[in-house]
Amino acid sequence: MNLALFIPEIALLATAAIVILLDLFIEQKRWLAQVSISGLVISGGVAIAMWGGSYPAIFNNMLAVDNFALFFKMLFLGVAFLVILSSTDYVSKFSRFQGEYYALVLLATLGMMLMAATTNLIAIYIALELTSISLYALVGFLKDSKSTEASLKYLLLGAIASAVLLYGMALVFGFTGKTQLSEIAQVLQALPQTTLLASPGLLLGVVLLVAGFGFKIAAVPFQMWVPDVYEGAPTPITAYLSVASKAAGFAIILRVFFSAFGIPVWLSQNWGLIFASLAVISMTIGNITAIPQTNIKRMLGYSSIAQAGYLMVGLAAMGMASGISILGQSGVLFFLTSYAFTNLGAFIAVIAISNKLDSDLIADYSGMGKRAPLLALALTLCLVSLIGMPPAAGFMAKFYIFNAAVQHGLLWLVIIAVINSVISAYYYLRVVKVMWLGETASAEKVPSSGALRLALLLCCLGVLLLGIIPGYAMGLAQFAANIFVY
Amino acid sequence: MLGSGYLTTILFLPAVGAVLVAFVLSNRDRVIKWTAALFTFVPLALSLILFALFDRSPEAAGLIQFQERALWIAPINAYYHLGVDGLSLPLMVLTAFLGFLAVLISWKIHLRVREYFAWLLLLETSILGVFLSLDLLLFFIMWEIEVIPMYFLINIWGAGRKEYSAIKYVVYTLFGSAFMLAGILSLYFSTGSLNMVEIGQRGLGLVQSIMPAAPIFWLLLIGFAVKLPVFPFHTWLPDAHTDAPTAVSVMLAGVLIKMGGYGMIRLCVTMFPPVAQQYAVILVILAIIGVLYGAAVTMRQTDFKRLIAYSSISHMGYVLLGIFALGKVSLVGAALQMFSHGLVTGLLFAMVGLVMHNAHERDLRKLGGLARQVPIITVVFSIAGLASLGLPSTSGFAAEFLVFVGSFSSSLVPGIQVYTILGVFGVVVTAGYILWMLQRVFYGPPLEQYDGTADADVLERVYMFAFVAVIMLVGIYPAIITDIIKLGISPIAGMLGG
Numbered sequence: 001m002n003l004a005l006f007i008p009e010i011a012l013l014a015t016a017a018i019v020i021l022l023d024l025f026i027e028q029k030r031w032l033a034q035v036s037i038s039g040l041v042i043s044g045g046v047a048i049a050m051w052g053g054s055y056p057a058i059f060n061n062m063l064a065v066d067n068f069a070l071f072f073k074m075l076f077l078g079v080a081f082l083v084i085l086s087s088t089d090y091v092s093k094f095s096r097f098q099g100e101y102y103a104l105v106l107l108a109t110l111g112m113m114l115m116a117a118t119t120n121l122i123a124i125y126i127a128l129e130l131t132s133i134s135l136y137a138l139v140g141f142l143k144d145s146k147s148t149e150a151s152l153k154y155l156l157l158g159a160i161a162s163a164v165l166l167y168g169m170a171l172v173f174g175f176t177g178k179t180q181l182s183e184i185a186q187v188l189q190a191l192p193q194t195t196l197l198a199s200p201g202l203l204l205g206v207v208l209l210v211a212g213f214g215f216k217i218a219a220v221p222f223q224m225w226v227p228d229v230y231e232g233a234p235t236p237i238t239a240y241l242s243v244a245s246k247a248a249g250f251a252i253i254l255r256v257f258f259s260a261f262g263i264p265v266w267l268s269q270n271w272g273l274i275f276a277s278l279a280v281i282s283m284t285i286g287n288i289t290a291i292p293q294t295n296i297k298r299m300l301g302y303s304s305i306a307q308a309g310y311l312m313v314g315l316a317a318m319g320m321a322s323g324i325s326i327l328g329q330s331g332v333l334f335f336l337t338s339y340a341f342t343n344l345g346a347f348i349a350v351i352a353i354s355n356k357l358d359s360d361l362i363a364d365y366s367g368m369g370k371r372a373p374l375l376a377l378a379l380t381l382c383l384v385s386l387i388g389m390p391p392a393a394g395f396m397a398k399f400y401i402f403n404a405a406v407q408h409g410l411l412w413l414v415i416i417a418v419i420n421s422v423i424s425a426y427y428y429l430r431v432v433k434v435m436w437l438g439e440t441a442s443a444e445k446v447p448s449s450g451a452l453r454l455a456l457l458l459c460c461l462g463v464l465l466l467g468i469i470p471g472y473a474m475g476l477a478q479f480a481a482n483i484f485v486y
Numbered sequence: 487m488l489g490s491g492y493l494t495t496i497l498f499l500p501a502v503g504a505v506l507v508a509f510v511l512s513n514r515d516r517v518i519k520w521t522a523a524l525f526t527f528v529p530l531a532l533s534l535i536l537f538a539l540f541d542r543s544p545e546a547a548g549l550i551q552f553q554e555r556a557l558w559i560a561p562i563n564a565y566y567h568l569g570v571d572g573l574s575l576p577l578m579v580l581t582a583f584l585g586f587l588a589v590l591i592s593w594k595i596h597l598r599v600r601e602y603f604a605w606l607l608l609l610e611t612s613i614l615g616v617f618l619s620l621d622l623l624l625f626f627i628m629w630e631i632e633v634i635p636m637y638f639l640i641n642i643w644g645a646g647r648k649e650y651s652a653i654k655y656v657v658y659t660l661f662g663s664a665f666m667l668a669g670i671l672s673l674y675f676s677t678g679s680l681n682m683v684e685i686g687q688r689g690l691g692l693v694q695s696i697m698p699a700a701p702i703f704w705l706l707l708i709g710f711a712v713k714l715p716v717f718p719f720h721t722w723l724p725d726a727h728t729d730a731p732t733a734v735s736v737m738l739a740g741v742l743i744k745m746g747g748y749g750m751i752r753l754c755v756t757m758f759p760p761v762a763q764q765y766a767v768i769l770v771i772l773a774i775i776g777v778l779y780g781a782a783v784t785m786r787q788t789d790f791k792r793l794i795a796y797s798s799i800s801h802m803g804y805v806l807l808g809i810f811a812l813g814k815v816s817l818v819g820a821a822l823q824m825f826s827h828g829l830v831t832g833l834l835f836a837m838v839g840l841v842m843h844n845a846h847e848r849d850l851r852k853l854g855g856l857a858r859q860v861p862i863i864t865v866v867f868s869i870a871g872l873a874s875l876g877l878p879s880t881s882g883f884a885a886e887f888l889v890f891v892g893s894f895s896s897s898l899v900p901g902i903q904v905y906t907i908l909g910v911f912g913v914v915v916t917a918g919y920i921l922w923m924l925q926r927v928f929y930g931p932p933l934e935q936y937d938g939t940a941d942a943d944v945l946e947r948v949y950m951f952a953f954v955a956v957i958m959l960v961g962i963y964p965a966i967i968t969d970i971i972k973l974g975i976s977p978i979a980g981m982l983g984g
Binding site: 330384387389390391395396399400402403406407411414415418419421422425426429432433436437469470471474475478 | 558559560561562623626627630631633634637638641642649653656657660661664665667668671672674675701705
């Protein structure tokens, strides 16, 4: 085994350890952010250098080092970079445990990187737990009543989801006798359809896997935790949860459902339809419940449920043509990338504004267009992108993923999805309206730190670039999705 | 091909102006207004040059001129593809013309000037983009971008129930374009191409071999029907037109709703001739309902601006009638009606705005006898009104005449003669409400409270004169436009066999 292929993960783990140790010795806590960022940069640099090559799997085939995994590693590292950048102000609110905060973010990132790479049910579970436990702690970091409640809720529901997932894995293992995804696929292909259909255990296992992963990506009906956790968690962590955690969930769904259950065709079409129905429910419920929200973090929480719905349109497309076409998969990858920039941008603007206002109520954003024109403009751009309107990234992402669905005979799903986008415009634009039309409560400017502004600028640039010249990123997504052909 | 880069320049100059106004220039009203004027005047001048250079020879029929094409998004085979033909050239010129005049009309804006002109300029780019794009994705993007400036323009600088009108406008438009997006994706799926010219030429056979064409036709049509607007989807229009600031009403009535008619001809009719013929009767009936219902409702209005707004529904009914009568002459008439209505209603809105600004009154029951106090406005308003009811020697006459003659003689839609005759009654009602309005506002005994109402100042006279000159020019010599339109329409009519 070539340990060099594991350098991105090792670098991250080492950085996390260094940050915790440094925290004991130094007074200037801002160095911790800088050390974390340099760790991320090193890890990301190695991952970029590895991009495009073909490497053998490591750890007894438990971890794949393919371009799909590398794509997600770069995505997670980028997201963690922006989250840490935008945390630097926020973290000064905590008198203690700043080192742990950064270290936990790094560890969660490590877990997600492993999630994107694992090809074995057991390793999947371990990676998932590493991520989840780090996130449980991070959600409760504010230690006020809301944050604690959010953390407890996340922990309890997360534990149930883990149990469900584990049960699903056990059923699949019990039926096939394998934990390696490719071996599961071999067993399934060798069996005739009648045998498979006559074994409810296997099908129940698949459904439970969907449920377990559905919790991670916050799909309806596994979304109950979202609004409370999003509202209670420290805002940078909310941003992190809404983007990276969701992306990791999708990474793992893509890999598991393709590698283990991609063929036979009837099976993949069936889970494709499951995802199609989940997509419909998630979009509709997410959007409708977002309308009456008065807290912007809760609103973005519900909106992220709806966004998971759009993403699942891509999963449904993948199920309809598993192994034949990679449009659905690359659509999901591209959507996740643009969603990452968009949602992070929105949350960073929220961080900057609530630092000053100490409030997350939409009504308090009144007149923000005068008090902080650039922040308001950036938030407007991100919200427009979330609606899916050009020239922002969200439009291209939707165009690409809906295109995949139409190509695979899911025009009905696309029509439901586009109508949902219209509904979503209503509540996103309400925030825009309040910012630009509302009366200003005070004429005081809203200051923001350099790090925060840099992070926001990067996000906005990403949103615009992916919206206007998305060709290159789409190419990357397609290249990464190439593992999805037989 | 001559003049590559022209169209890009025309398209993006207003947007560049918007960026300069919003982020670069100092926040002084004069600087901003002059910049906006410059960045809309140059596109107007350039588009007039293209209008002069446009190849009008019969061999150029159906030919795309001043084409620009570059690969834009390789993975989905999308191109940055611009070009004009006989159908889009007049609309491009009209947009540039109204875009420049809109800046002049807005000269008296004093609220949040910087943002206002930035959005107005961005609006012009997106409308131009719709008419110039030959790639479906680019077309759709330009179509969608327009919504955001409109939302802000109505919401911040509007009047009355502006917030309601703005969000209603956005939701209606997005609702329509949602279906349109599904239609475009289906089209892309069944042809593998986003090239509008290519899809139009390769015809329907290719589409039909993959999926039925009728659903795609309808998906696309809904998007355009909301914008035009066609009868059951029209309710956003009176609100948005009435509550928008004057210059935005001019753009909205003048060119924005023309995007719907343009899209119907360019996509629905050109790409699906047999399907269009199959369902033409339904759309013709909707057109007649629009004409008559719109005219009847207009008659009942007591708000000055709302009256003009409702008249647009009726006039757009003629456009729909002309398009789905599917005859060569009727299509030319529809395209000319779009051009003419843009000028006439643009002028009407500008004048209404002027009266409202100077007399501080918009209720028709309270206005009266203004002819003494504001003679210049009265004369110009009367000309615009007469053009709107289709008096000969104005552009409105030429357009409506072509629509009616063309529709009546069309052989492709059963019963079209009856519908056309019904439609002609719309003209009678139009004459009724226009003349009644003129009488109520300008004639009769002068009222004391309007003594001292200012008449048009120099700047206002300039743009009034520009409007009137073009309306008369097209009315007296319509061939200046129709010769060009014919080049764009004849290949479509050829496919229809009419």
